[in-house]
Amino acid sequence: MTATLIPPVHAAADRPAHRDSNVLRWLGAYTASMVGDNVYYLALSWAAVQAGTPSQAGLVMAVSAVPRALLMLGGGVVADRFGPRRVVIGSDAVRCAAVLTVAALLFAASPGLWLLALLAVLFGTVDAVFMPAVGALPARVTGRDQLARVQGMRGLAIRFANVVGAPLGGLGVALGGAAAAFGLAGLLIAVSVPLLISVRMRDLPTDVRTDVSTDLPTDVEADGKAGGEADGKADGKAGGEADGKAGPHPMGAAQDTVPRATPWQDLRDGLRYVRGHRVLAPLLVAIALGDLGFVGPLNVGLTLLAEQRGWGASGMGWVLSGFGAGAGVAALLLTVRGRLPHAGRVAAAAILAGSVAIGALAYAPSLVAAVGTALLVGLLAGLSGALCGALLQTQADPAYLGRVSSVAGIVSLGFAPLSMPLSAAAIGWWGTGPVFVTSAAVCGLGGVVVLCFGPLRRAQLPR
Numbered sequence: 001m002t003a004t005l006i007p008p009v010h011a012a013a014d015r016p017a018h019r020d021s022n023v024l025r026w027l028g029a030y031t032a033s034m035v036g037d038n039v040y041y042l043a044l045s046w047a048a049v050q051a052g053t054p055s056q057a058g059l060v061m062a063v064s065a066v067p068r069a070l071l072m073l074g075g076g077v078v079a080d081r082f083g084p085r086r087v088v089i090g091s092d093a094v095r096c097a098a099v100l101t102v103a104a105l106l107f108a109a110s111p112g113l114w115l116l117a118l119l120a121v122l123f124g125t126v127d128a129v130f131m132p133a134v135g136a137l138p139a140r141v142t143g144r145d146q147l148a149r150v151q152g153m154r155g156l157a158i159r160f161a162n163v164v165g166a167p168l169g170g171l172g173v174a175l176g177g178a179a180a181a182f183g184l185a186g187l188l189i190a191v192s193v194p195l196l197i198s199v200r201m202r203d204l205p206t207d208v209r210t211d212v213s214t215d216l217p218t219d220v221e222a223d224g225k226a227g228g229e230a231d232g233k234a235d236g237k238a239g240g241e242a243d244g245k246a247g248p249h250p251m252g253a254a255q256d257t258v259p260r261a262t263p264w265q266d267l268r269d270g271l272r273y274v275r276g277h278r279v280l281a282p283l284l285v286a287i288a289l290g291d292l293g294f295v296g297p298l299n300v301g302l303t304l305l306a307e308q309r310g311w312g313a314s315g316m317g318w319v320l321s322g323f324g325a326g327a328g329v330a331a332l333l334l335t336v337r338g339r340l341p342h343a344g345r346v347a348a349a350a351i352l353a354g355s356v357a358i359g360a361l362a363y364a365p366s367l368v369a370a371v372g373t374a375l376l377v378g379l380l381a382g383l384s385g386a387l388c389g390a391l392l393q394t395q396a397d398p399a400y401l402g403r404v405s406s407v408a409g410i411v412s413l414g415f416a417p418l419s420m421p422l423s424a425a426a427i428g429w430w431g432t433g434p435v436f437v438t439s440a441a442v443c444g445l446g447g448v449v450v451l452c453f454g455p456l457r458r459a460q461l462p463r
Contacts, residue, residue, distance in 0.1 A: 017146040018153060018335060022200050026141050029195035030134070031157040033092055036188030038165020039172065040099055040123070043181030044116060046173050047106070052113045060116050064124030068413055071128035076406025077266045079133035084402060088137060089196045091130035096189040098122050103182035131413070135405025139398040140201050145462040148390035149338040155331030155386055159324060270403030279395045280404060282453040286446035287388050288411040290351060293442030294381065296423030297358055297435070298323065304424065305362060305432045315367050322371040326378025327385075334386045344450060344459035347387040351447030354380030359440035362432045384447075391459055 017023045041061075048057035079087050102119050105111055138150045168188075172181030261269065274280050306316035333340075340346055357377045364370035396404040426435045450456050 016338065017142050017149045020142060020146075023142050023146070023150060023153075025195050026137065026199050027153055027157060029092075029192035029199070030154065031160060032188050032191040032195070034157060034161035035165045035168065036099075036185045036192075038161050039169040039181060039188060040185035042166055042169030043172065043178050043185055044120065046169075046181065047178035048113065048116050050178065051110070051116065056113055060113060060120055063117055064120040064127070065413065066124065067121055068124040068127045068131075069410060071125060072132065072406045072410040072413070073267060073271075073403070074263070074406075075129035076132035076136075076270060076403035076409075077263050078129050079136050079402030079405070080270070080399060081263065081266060083201070084133040084136040084140060085196060085199060085201055087129055087133035087402075089193060091126050091133065092189055092192050092196065094126050095123060095130070096186050096193070098126075099182050099189065100186035103179050103186060106177070106179035106182065131409050132402045132406040135393075135409065136398070136401035139393060139396075139401055141199060142202075144394050146338070147393040148340075148343075148387075148461045149335055151386050151390040151393060152331045152334030152336075154389075155382065156328065156335060159328040159331060162324065267403070270400055271407070273397070273400050274404055274407055277395070278453070278455040279459055280392065282449050282456045283388060283391055283395070284404075284408055284411070286347075286351070286449040286456075287392075287408055289446035289449065290381075290384070290388075290443050291412045293355070293439040293444075293446070294358070296420055297361070297439045298377075300420045300424045301362075301427060301432065301436060301439070304427050305436075308432060309367075309370075311367050311370070315370075318367065318371050319374045322374035323378035323381075326375040326380075327382030328378075330379050330382030330386055333383070334390070339390075339461040339463065340387065341460070343387050343391055343461045344457045347384050347391070348447045348450035348457065350380045350384035350387070351450065352444055354384060355440040355444035355447065358443060359437040362436035387461075390461055391456075394462055395459065 045057065045061055048060040051057075052060075098119060102115060105115060138147055138154070142150055168184060169181050172184040176183075274284065302316060302319060306312065306319070309315070311319070354377055357373055357380060361370060361373045361377060364373050392404065392408060393401070423435055423439065426438075
């Protein structure tokens with residue numbers, strides 16, 4: 001149904017993603033939405049602190065994680081059943097309307113914490129649908145051989161949003177309080193809607209068949225050359241053939257037409273697809289281990305480390321800047337190169353080396369050394385994260401990408417944040433050094449998983 005609104009992509013099939021106006025419109029929409037998100041979170045935290053106690057403000061900031069984690073898997077089903085473009089447009093429209101409504105209410109009165117908590121719950125609920133759809137959208141906008149480059153471009157957009165969003169939110173608060181900041185966030189999210197409407201969609205590929213016995217595309221060779229030359233042949237026809245000519249998807253997966261299965265059946269089918277895939281299943285385990293080991297040290301752990309070393313807030317800011325710069329370089333590398341050979345092996349090496357750097361960060365003898373170590377952590381973690389994301393995008397059947405993205409998202413956004421209070425408590429008991437080393441070991445297990453599973457270790461990005 002989405003494909004009938006905007007003609008499918010044909011001519012841009014061989015155009016590099018960074019020169020494709022269709023991809024650039026998607027990137028502009030994604031960037032505007034991410035900047036708006038950063039402004040929104042700053043406005044929410046400021047308004048919550050002003051309206052209540054610090055503990056109450058913390059609850060308001062955390063409450064959105066509950067519906068997001070509980071509903072994320074269902075959000076993946078929605079994205080695959082109704083099409084990621086439509087779901088992203090609807091989600092951004094709801095988010096925009098909710099934020100602007102709260103901005104108007106704050107201009108007119110002081111409703112208190114209940115309104116902010118309600119907004120946070122609504123935002124988290126919509127995010128549960130929005131995030132899997134965002135993960136599924138790139139495969140419907142460009143060819144498989146460009147998905148790795150798009151992953152790099154997406155990483156650059158995230159870094160840009162992180163750098164620009166907080167100052168914009170602070171400017172809004174300075175000029176007109178939380179209401180002005182909420183209004184600015186709503187307007188930024190609103191910018192993404194017309195851009196997304198103008199994005200043209202590819203039809204679901206009809207020439208990538210799935211082997212029921214293994215849940216693997218048949219063009220993935222058994223020796224692990226996943227995403228190689230055979231996938232390149234499939235990409236050429238991705239936007240060319242009409243769905244009516246091809247008939248229903250061979251696995252009965254959700255398309256942008258009336259789905260044949262119930263939502264519950266779609267969810268079970270998606271989980272079965274992930275569990276049986278020889279590349280995606282271990283890849284998601286590796287991503288989960290990396291997130292679980294990374295989130296604690298680079299959030300609450302870094303704050304406590306800076307306090308213990310006397311670096312202060314400015315020193316912690318420099319360390320975070322080093323990390324952001326390294327991650328930005330990794331995203332830029334993938335954007336420029338488009339692909340890296342031996343993606344599975346390179347990802348494993350980057351995970352293992354990055355784990356060593358995380359453990360070393362707690363023992364940096366000076367602030368300068370800590371910034372340099374953080375730069376290395378950002379470079380290696382950014383490279384491994386971008387490669388894992390690119391492999392996830394290129395290995396998954398586009399008809400399942402919403403559900404695959406939801407499985408990855410529920411680990412990153414549902415389980416990984418739980419490591420932050422555990423890290424804080426562990427640092428109180430044993431100190432920063434042992435906790436950073438333990439977290440590094442958990443991250444390193446992700447690299448071990450990649451090396452231990454042959455199809456993932458030998459996985460390649462499409463040419």
